[in-house]
Amino acid sequence: MFQQIRGFGEYGFPESHAASFALLVYVSAWLKHHYPAAFVAALLNSQPMGFYQPAQLVQDAQRHGVPVHPIDVNFSEWNSRLEPIDPEKHGQPVALRLGLRMIKSLSHNTVMAIERARCQDGPFQSIHDFAQRTLLGRADLLLLAKADVFKSLD
Secondary structure (H helix, E strand, C coil), X not given: CHHHHHHHHHHHHHHHHHHHHHHHHHHHHHHHHHCHHHHHHHHHHCCCCCCCCHHHHHXXXXXXXXXXXXXXXXXXXXXXXXXXXXXXXXXXXXXEECCHHHCCCCCHHHHHHHHHHHHHHCCCCCHXXXXXXXCCCHXXXXXXXXXXXXXXXX
């Protein structure tokens, strides 16, 4: 009995690992083909994964026709998400909105402060309005400015 178990151990794990990996690849390919925006949003929200950098994932999505909207303090949340768009104009029913989590060194607490201020009083009108309502420090404001997330503001 021991010899049979030992023999299985030499090929059993690689065989079962290959089968589960094949299923994962098949499902991933199906999702990427039929729901490319949702697929890339899920990958971005699962970072860091160690395979592909977020910029590579975004570029690949764009090459496959996914409209990508940049990070913006008036529209972005912590995670990347899907936004409805006009399929007549864009050929797709949704676009990918990049999430604030993609800004290196930006804390989750900072993003929660942005979202809280935006939910309470509506969209930000200017950088001054943003700074007053979020009460963020200079370091966070500079980090956000370098990430160019204020495009929707006057």
